[in-house]
Amino acid sequence: MEIEGIADLPLHTGHVPPWLVPIMKRLAKGIVDIMSLEWGTDKVVERLSNPLWFQSFNNAIGMDWDSSGSTTVTLGILKDVLSPSDGLVVIGGKGKNARKVPEELRQISKYIDVDVESAERSSRLAAKVDTTLVQDGHQLYHHSMIISESGKWGIIQQGMNPETKFARRYHWKNTQQFIVEPHEAIAGIKGVAVNVIEKDKEGTRKTILDLLRENPRKIVERISIAKSALRHESLDFWLTNASVVGISKEARIVYMKPIDESKLLKVLNGIYETNPSTLEEALLSGMGPSTARALFLISDLIYSEPPSFKDPVNYPPDPFKYAYAIGGKDGIPYPVNRRVALEVIHTIEEVVEKAKIDRKEKDFALKKLRDLSHGTKKGT
Secondary structure (H helix, E strand, C coil): CCCCCCEEEECCCCCCCCCHHHHHHHHHHHHHHHHHHHHCHHHHHHHHCCHHHHHHHHHHCCCCCCCCHHHHHHHHHHHHHCCHHHCEEEEEEEHHHHHHHHHHHHHHCCCCCCCHHHHHHHHHHHHHHHHHHEECCCEEEEEEEEEECCCCEEEEEEEEECCCCEEEEEEEECCCCCCCCCCCEECCCCCCCEECCCHHHHHHHHHHHHHHCCCHHHHHHHHHHHHHHHCCCCHHHHHCCCCCCCCCHHHHHHHCCCCCHHHHHHHHHHHHHHCCCCHHHHHHCCCCHHHHHHHHHHHHHCCCCCCECCCCCCCCCCHHHHHHCCCECCCCCCECCHHHHHHHHHHHHHHHHHCCCCHHHHHHHHHHHHHHHHHHHHHC
16 A cells, blocks of 8 residues: 655644543553554554554544644654663654754664664655755754664655645655655645756756755856846846746745845855765755745746646645545545545454453544544545
8 A cells, every 4th residue: 555645634632631631642552562563663663654553543542533733743743752671762852852853863862773873864864855955944942763673664745835834744754765755655735836847857856966066156046147037127038048837836935035145155166075976965955945936946947847736735735535544525636535534443352352462442443543544434
């Protein structure tokens, strides 16, 4: 079963009731223990990296299916109840905790077979890709890494759109490839976005990398030419044999955002000195959203290699549909696969039944899952 996508969830205020927290912790620990025994810890990481499984697990321990807090609370609960002795840990978290990943990696490496340098690089790249190569209006504020005893990892991070007040969740699963459609999952409400992670944008990615190896001052000059062309004011633009066959409204929104050229030059100089051989190296050398946007502009208007202006979302906007990541009743992006949704829910139910938790807590979790099951049947 393959699921690919990003998730949008409405912002919910408030806190988890104090009485519910200990129940959630016991449920989470019991369920994960049984999952680890049944499948092994590597498979648990894979399951939790999948938005369908994550959402079902989130619901089973008591969180609302449509809440932005389902990410922060569920991962916070898992971080509290798991330790290296379980062969499974969660590091990072919300806000300043997201920046503690390197420190926490060094701590857990004493107990878990994890390549600290490689894992730290993966953590940084996942965050960089979702802020720089994918620019969709969401500001990252949560970044968690789930790691098994063998070093397999999954990353779940969340961003908030300050205008729509919707949170978007980005799922990653252990990968060596961070640039071309690398996500395990992205789903939500389509909006205005720009990205270069689509498979057919290899020409754009190559152009951007070539530009980063050129004299930074020449790049800044080209930005001025391209910006003038965008306003249809520059004769120089036409003399360079470049051409514009019409710029979409989405492209204009992206390209007309202000760029601090003095700051840009400083960043470009730093990247130029490292002479990056890959976009991954460029990201880790300091390429951020503004620099990328400037390079997108040059690549598009001067070299006719545009980025994609498609929001990489591929699931319907209703969070309930996202909760299963199985399609929509209107057939977009594909017809609902009720069998797959119910199969996952029933499997989680079996895991709960086997978990070493009190009958009362099992009933609580099973009721939550059955509510989802009934909703799925009605939702089709």
